[in-house]
Amino acid sequence: MALDNEPFKKHMKRFVTLIVEKLKQEKLFAPQGGPIILAQIENQYNTIQRAFREKGDSYVQWAGKLALSLNGNVSWIMCKHRDTPDPIINTCNGRHYGDTFYGPNKRNKPVLWTENWTVQYRVFCDPPSQRSAEDLAYSVARFFSKTGSIVNYYMYYGGTNFGRTSASFTTTRYYDEGPLDELGLQREPKWGHLKDVYRALSLCxxxxxxxxxxxxxxxxxxxxxxxxxxxxxxxxxxxxxxxxxxxxxxxxxxxxxxxxxxxxxxxxxxxxxVFNTQLVTTQHNSRNFVRSELENKNFNWEMYREVPPVRLGFKFDVPRELFHLTKDTTDNALIPLLV
CATH class of the missing domain: 2.60.40 (Immunoglobulin-like)
Structure with missing residues (x-):
């Protein structure tokens, strides 16, 4: 967990600086003619910040000052932080922040919603979660009606986690109920109804x-x-x-x-x-799945138990990337911590 810790901050500064410099080299920031208009430093750290007391507070201030020192010439944000140092913008995520967002910590900062959840991502053993097109459009119209400036989505486009690229407990299919599904196909009426609400807002x-x-x-x-x-x-x-x-x-x-x-x-x-969030005029669609005879030929489930290694047989005095450390053959590695 990140806190005001000198070894952690040393490597974090090195990593973030490297990323920003690479983006600059490719001229990807908006002042260079690129598409990046916002950059985020830290995300939802408030969920653990209080556990570290003053160390958590000082870390947030340090992270903000680090971002500003990199001179990306775009606005920096922190999601769900009330105490972001100026001029970093504190933003929100969730489902209905037109009513529940406490707002930026200074009046001269815009009201930004950086994660509007189009659905809850699926977790193993949990029932499928859905969010209606009507509810999504209601949240967008509400937010812009009450001084909102930007709505970003999590996720607008679904995807597939192949191999071991998924997170803990997360299924292979990721945000398939988004406006664009994991195959890039439009999920109607969600995709079309959102398009209609933005057409209406554009007129305003x-x-x-x-x-x-x-x-x-x-x-x-x-x-x-x-x-x-x-x-x-x-x-x-x-x-x-x-x-x-x-x-x-x-x-x-x-x-x-x-x-x-x-x-x-x-x-x-x-x-x-010109528009009502509850009246859907977009054509609904449905999908049919056909079992592939080719892909299921000689297909069998196989389970095995992997025993975590006690010793890896070698050691390093600097952090190692996990895939390189384990040769991409396992997710298990014993990493002792020196305190």
């Missing part, structure tokens, strides 16, 4: 960039979040029905508008509803 950009936020109560569980550009016609409204069971009718600027249960309607001009 002028009011969201330069407008002033006001919130109006339309009913017991209903509200309007309105962005109005002062002295201009740009106006966008998000009408939310936070009742989880019942649809409701609301009156907004003289219009009677029906809001399905737990939904948000987007009005880019404060007049016309």
């Amino acid at each position: 950009k002028r009011a969201l960039f330069w407008g002033v936020l006001t919130t109006l109560k339309l009913g017991p569980d209903q509200q309007a979040i309105v962005w109005q550009q002062p002295g201009a016609s740009a106006c966008t409204a998000f009408l939310a029905n936070n009742n989880n069971r019942l649809a409701q009718h609301v009156n907004f600027r003289g219009q009677d508008i029906r809001l399905p249960a737990r939904s948000i309607s987007v009005l880019p001009d404060c007049k016309i509803v």
